[in-house]
Amino acid sequence: MSHIDKTSQLTRALLEYVDLGLTKQEIVTISDAARFHDVGKVCIPDHILYKPERLTKDEFRIIQNHTIFGYEMIMNSDLNPELKRYAAEIALHHHERIDGNGYPDHLKEIKNWVQIVSLADVYTALRAKRIYKPAYSKEEALEIIKKGLCGKFSREYLIAFENYMKKLF
Structure with a gap:
């Protein structure tokens, strides 16, 4: 299963677990929309996207x-x-973090469902082996997220994420 599929599935599971007041149809639509989070990477040159060592600032x-x-x-698009x-x-805000250290807009207020997609994205990325990093275990990935090594997330959603993930271990 691909990173895109895993992110979409985990997004749906988390949105069903955390009560954000969304309808079932909104949960399905957001989960489907999560599949597009990295679509802009098709515009990034392969020599950067697949670089096996640390990226330069540029x-x-x-x-x-x-x-x-x-x-x-x-x-x-015609979606x-x-x-x-x-x-x-x-797509625009899945790398924003509540401390304003995300990108591209350095937001501190991020829609709750975008934060859920971001958590799903980070977790599935950490669990996958990439050319520039190993795959982390479930426990390691959760610890990395909790320590804020992938940016700062809302405490409320971190606790919910941790509780959900512990149910799966």
């Missing part, structure tokens, strides 16, 4: 642009309006 700035590229691609609305927001 290369990292280029990678960060995938959020903007994805947003623009989605907004210019149905509801899916487009969620997918565009997710």
